[in-house]
Amino acid sequence: xxxxxxxxxxxxxxxxxxxxxxxxxxxxxxxxxxxxxxxxxxxxxxxxxxxxxxxxxxxxxxxxxxxxxxxxxxxxxxxxxxxxxxxxxxxxxxxxxxxxxxxxxxxxxxxxxxxxxxxxxxxxxxxxxxxxxxxxxxxxxxxxxxxxxxxxxxxxxxxxxxxxxxxxxxxxxxxxxxxxxxxxxxxxxxxxxxxxxxxxxxxxxxxxxxxxxxxxxxxxxxxxxxxxxxxxxxxxxxxxxxxxxxxxxxxxxxxxxxxxxxxxxxxxxxxxxxxxxxxxxxxxxxxxxxxxxxxxxxxxxxxxxxxxxxxxxxxxxxxxxxxxxxxxxxxxxxxxxxxxxxxxxxxxxxxxxxxxxxxxxxxxxxxxxxxxxxxxxxxxxxxxxxxxxxxxxxxxxxxxxxxxxxxxxxxxxxxxxxxxxxxxxxxxxxxxxxxxxxxxxxxxxx
Amino acid sequence: xxxxxxxxxxxxxxxxxxxxxxxxxxxxxxxxxxxxxxxxxxxxxxxxxxxxxxxxxxxxxxxxxxxxxxxxxxxxxxxxxxxxxxxxxxxxxxxxxxxxxxxxxxxxxxxxxxxxxxxxxxxxxxxxxxxxxxxxxxxxxxxxxxxxxxxxxxxxxxxxxxxxxxxxxxxxxxxxxxxxxxxxxxxxxxxxxxxxxxxxxxxxxxxxxxxxxxxxxxxxxxxxxxxxxxxxxxxxxxxxxxxxxxxxxxxxxxxxxxxxxxxxxxxxxxxxxxxxxxxxxxxxxxxxxxxxxxxxxxxxxxxxxxxxxxxxxxxxxxxxxxxxxxxxxxxxxxxx
Numbered sequence: 048x049x050x051x052x053x054x055x056x057x058x059x060x061x062x063x064x065x066x067x068x069x070x071x072x073x074x075x076x077x078x079x080x081x082x083x084x085x086x087x088x089x090x091x092x093x094x095x096x097x098x099x100x101x102x103x104x105x106x107x108x109x110x111x112x113x114x115x116x117x118x119x120x121x122x123x124x125x126x127x128x129x130x131x132x133x134x135x136x137x138x139x140x141x142x143x144x145x146x147x148x149x150x151x152x153x154x155x156x157x158x159x160x161x162x163x164x165x166x167x168x169x170x171x172x173x174x175x176x177x178x179x180x181x182x183x184x185x186x187x188x189x190x191x192x193x194x195x196x197x198x199x200x201x202x203x204x205x206x207x208x209x210x211x212x213x214x215x216x217x218x219x220x221x222x223x224x225x226x227x228x229x230x231x232x233x234x235x236x237x238x239x240x241x242x243x244x245x246x247x248x249x250x251x252x253x254x255x256x257x258x259x260x261x262x263x264x265x266x267x268x269x270x271x272x273x274x275x276x277x278x279x280x281x282x283x284x285x286x287x288x289x290x291x292x293x294x295x296x297x298x299x300x301x302x303x304x305x306x307x308x309x310x311x312x313x314x315x316x317x318x319x320x321x322x323x324x325x326x327x328x329x330x331x332x333x334x335x336x337x338x339x340x341x342x343x344x345x346x347x348x349x350x351x352x353x354x355x356x357x358x359x360x361x362x363x364x365x366x367x368x369x370x371x372x373x374x375x376x377x378x379x380x381x382x383x384x385x386x387x388x389x390x391x392x393x394x395x396x397x398x399x400x401x402x403x404x405x406x407x408x409x410x411x412x413x414x415x416x417x418x419x420x421x422x423x424x425x426x427x428x429x430x431x432x433x434x435x436x437x438x439x440x441x442x443x444x445x446x447x448x449x450x451x452x453x454x455x456x457x458x459x460x461x462x463x464x465x466x467x468x469x470x471x472x473x474x475x476x477x478x479x480x481x482x483x484x485x486x487x488x489x490x491x492x493x
Numbered sequence: 494x495x496x497x498x499x500x501x502x503x504x505x506x507x508x509x510x511x512x513x514x515x516x517x518x519x520x521x522x523x524x525x526x527x528x529x530x531x532x533x534x535x536x537x538x539x540x541x542x543x544x545x546x547x548x549x550x551x552x553x554x555x556x557x558x559x560x561x562x563x564x565x566x567x568x569x570x571x572x573x574x575x576x577x578x579x580x581x582x583x584x585x586x587x588x589x590x591x592x593x594x595x596x597x598x599x600x601x602x603x604x605x606x607x608x609x610x611x612x613x614x615x616x617x618x619x620x621x622x623x624x625x626x627x628x629x630x631x632x633x634x635x636x637x638x639x640x641x642x643x644x645x646x647x648x649x650x651x652x653x654x655x656x657x658x659x660x661x662x663x664x665x666x667x668x669x670x671x672x673x674x675x676x677x678x679x680x681x682x683x684x685x686x687x688x689x690x691x692x693x694x695x696x697x698x699x700x701x702x703x704x705x706x707x708x709x710x711x712x713x714x715x716x717x718x719x720x721x722x723x724x725x726x727x728x729x730x731x732x733x734x735x736x737x738x739x740x741x742x743x744x745x746x747x748x749x750x751x752x753x754x755x756x757x758x759x760x761x762x763x764x765x766x767x768x769x770x771x772x773x774x775x776x777x778x779x780x781x782x783x784x785x786x787x788x789x790x791x792x793x794x795x796x797x798x799x800x801x802x803x804x805x806x807x808x809x810x811x812x813x814x815x816x817x818x819x820x821x822x823x824x825x826x827x828x829x
Binding site: 135137138143144145156158159246247248249250251252253256257260316317320322323325326473474475476478 | 530533534535536631632635638639701702704705708709710711712713787788789790791792793794795796
């Protein structure tokens with residue numbers, strides 16, 4: 048496959064429905080502390096009386112992409128394009144078995160070929176960032192679990208790292224190791240689910256159940272460590288909630304051995320299957336330049352040949368101590384993104400083994416009070432989640448709640464890629480391409 | 494008793510036997526597929542309804558389907574919508590007219606049996622196109638178009654693959670082909686033909702990896718997306734009936750039908766009745782097809798068309814040429 052793909056023109060025109068916000072000087076954050084927590088209407092073509100915004104430097108938010116024109120999201124029977132040419136408009140989602148939750152794609156079809164794909168999001172919107180402003184710092188840890196609900200550990204880690212920067216404290220060394228182990232176990236669990244859903248999207252049901260069998264084993268470990276299987280509430284400022292219970296080391300090593308035995312089985316079953324190869328190779332090619340320009344991260348970026356991994360590029364939690372490879376594939380297609388994730392499982396196993404071997408004695412909990420009021424300031428902390436760069440931007444006004452908490456979620460950027468990657472492919476490929484982006488709508492819609 | 498009454502009586506009896514076979518076969522296969530798929534996927538499958546093996550699961554399904562409300566969506570093409578489940582079910586039953594279950598266990602041994610099979614099974618696609626079009630749903634329309642494209646791509650290799658056994662046996666009658674395999678099953682001399690037939694047969698059955706017209710992850714359910722209750726179950730019934738039909742035809746053409754394996758001593762052959770041999774081989778093939786379904790991912794429509802036209806068709810033509818060339822050799826060897 049691979050007909051003509053056209054990339055949409057970047058929107059450089061006037062942004063008439065964006066209000067110019069006042070730009071404050073550096074260090075003006077203090078001005079807002081003690082103020083009533085008045086919020087700005089960042090976007091909208093109307094002004095509220097008395098809306099005299101003063102706040103931190105939020106000018107960058109006006110570069111948010113504009114919402115697509117409404118007519119692009121309408122579903123007509125057919126659409127007239129250029130003279131007698133007509134295309135069928137098909138509404139894929141939000142209730143569709145393969146849109147990974149609640150993605151809605153409005154597809155233009157000629158025969159089965161995609162002429163247009165317009166992703167529409169927002170069906171899982173739950174005011175996450177607004178809730179962040181209403182909950183205490185401690186409560187926000189539990190809330191951040193619900194962002195990317197398949198990688199709760201890394202979400203927590205991003206938030207905890209941000210607040211630790213605000214508080215200017217360092218976690219204990221043992222806590223760092225525990226965090227690394229949990230992050231990598233989470234990456235394995237998330238990539239196992241990806242393996243299963245990719246197979247399911249391509250019509251193979253069996254690999255899905257096999258990968259869930261192993262994912263259960265990883266979740267059993269999480270249950271043993273934190274008491275929960277999906278949403279852990281495990282990270283704490285300065286450490287983790289509880290130390291590893293006795294026998295954790297053995298349990299984790301058993302799971303790693305199991306995975307190492309089963310991974311070749313997965314490859315036999317799916318990865319090197321000829322049908323799988325023709326369905327994924329050369330499909331949904333994302334060029335290196337596009338991947339960078341559209342803000343792709345994680346396996347999607349590395350699948351396009353960019354060796355960028357925050358664990359190497361900007362190490363946190365002591366990742367610089369571990370020996371592992373950054374998995375890169377050059378071809379940029381669905382196959383590349385799949386293989387990057389499969390190799391990352393093996394690298395994660397290596398990291399966990401090293402961390403278990405070197406796990407230092409000491410306290411896993413930091414000496415941080417439960418009730419904190421970080422000093423005013425703004426910080427950005429980022430981690431390499433299973434889906435890519437997960438950033439947490441926290442603004443503190445000195446109170447017990449974040450003034451603003453913005454999440455840079457990788458899936459959001461990957462879903463925006465769907466606007467041009469599937470064009471020229473067939474309906475069956477759209478499903479494969481969505482699957483290869485591995486979006487989680489908890490973090491897309493927030 | 495007048496002669497016409499006897500004929501009518503026999504016809505009704507045979508028709509009821511076939512219908513009964515089709516229905517019970519579907520009940521059994523629903524259960525068997527669920528259990529078999531469960532084993533492949535390291536699950537246990539149904540086990541609560543009818544302990545300990547869940548053998549009453551399909552009965553429970555039937556009662557559920559029967560008790561469902563009969564919904565006809567508002568914007569469908571009503572006549573076609575109502576007719577499609579019937580049209581798909583009729584050919585699924587008609588195929589069994591010529592299937593030889595045993596030396597004397599056949600409804601009608603037509604002398605053009607294999608042509609009849611090819612003609613009747615093609616009807617299924619008409620029903621699928623009807624259902625897809627009538628439902629007035631874009632997904633089902635795409636599904637129907639896929640089915641139509643698929644039909645031409647695999648029907649030709651399917652029929653060409655059949656020519657091999659016909660050449661060897663020198664007859665179009667299915668019973669004749671079975672009798673000709675007494676000394677040697679045709680799978681030994683026609684391995685290529687058998688593989689082409691099975692592959693094209695799976696495409697005919699709309700089963701993975703060729704289940705493009707009901708691709709669950711792409712087209713949600715495909716042509717039967719707007720059907721529910723008993724109307725939907727007719728599609729389901731037809732699918733399982735066709736599954737056995739294709740396996741039965743493959744058994745007849747390549748695996749010696751109701752014949753016991755040729756290498757067994759005569760004393761052993763007599764122990765097991767022919768119909769048992771036939772059913773055992775048929776359900777073995779059914780299981781193989783299920784096995785493939787639960788293992789492989791789905792191909793894409795253009796890949797299926799490529800595969801049908803550019804691979805299966807040349808291979809089946811080559812098979813015919815090879816059969817023609819080797820025919821004198823085989824005769825001299827006394828293999829046929």
